[in-house]
Amino acid sequence: MFTGIVEELGAVVASEDLGTDARLTIRGPLVTSTAAHGDSIAVNGVCLTVTTLDAEAGTFGADVMPETLRLTQLGALRPGDPVNLERAALVGGRLDGHIVQGHVDGVGRLLSRTPGERWDDLVVEAPADVLRYVVHKGSITVSGVSLTVTYVDDETFGVSLIPTTLAATTLGALAPGDAINLEVDVVAKYVERLLGARA
Incomplete structure (x- = not known):
């Protein structure tokens, strides 16, 4: 974990x-x-x-x-x-990001990045079977980095990168077209499975 x-x-x-x-x-x-x-x-x-x-x-x-x-x-x-x-996270430590399993759900592609004053806004194209679990203001893992979703539509989602993320991870050097690993919040998948079984 x-x-x-x-x-x-x-x-x-x-x-x-x-x-x-x-x-x-x-x-x-x-x-x-x-x-x-x-x-x-x-x-x-x-x-x-x-x-x-x-x-x-x-x-x-x-x-x-x-x-x-x-x-x-x-x-x-x-x-x-x-x-x-x-x-791996230590039991009893702080959970500063969100629960990440390290089980990638699919590969997305960076479509665009727009620089801000001290941050960058990224638009990511993702497979439909990944996007179904992505929600506005929810958590998503992009190449191992816990991020908050800023928007989502039928084909893409957005995230914003703070200066620390830009400087300390591979996301700072991503260029449009680059492939990125995506892992959705596992809670969404469990909820879908439980509701499907109930139906």
């Missing part, structure tokens, strides 16, 4: 294509400082399991399964690419 509050801007060290799956090596000195084999670290919003660890180099390795490659943009990552990193 995560909060969508990015702890560190890391970088891809290596990306190994294994045919149906892949293996990533990620540099993140902060998140690896307390990591152990088997721990969960969110990479651009995707929950990955630490399979190798080099604390001295500040790197960790993770296997990426076919389902993850199909539903996320992790397969497009190359050495040098920046990534948003977050360790």
Whole structure:
């Protein structure tokens, strides 16, 4: 479980294509400082399991399964690419973002960004099966970052990025056309399932 509050801007060290799956090596000195084999670290919003660890180099390795490659943009990552990193939330700590599972629902695309005085407004195109769960003023995770939805229509939604988010995450450098991982609030999916079963 995560909060969508990015702890560190890391970088891809290596990306190994294994045919149906892949293996990533990620540099993140902060998140690896307390990591152990088997721990969960969110990479651009995707929950990955630490399979190798080099604390001295500040790197960790993770296997990426076919389902993850199909539903996320992790397969497009190359050495040098920046990534948003977050360790799993500690029970008893503050929940500064919202409940994030690290189970990406789909890939969206940045349509446009409009700079403000100290912020940027982003318009994101998202698949219909993701948008059905997006609500105005609700929470959504964009490449691992917990954000508040500023508007939603039949094909897009909007978010605004504060200076900290622009400076400390990959969202600050996104360009129109870039792919982004999207995870909706899991509560919406549970409500739909329960109401569907009742009907």
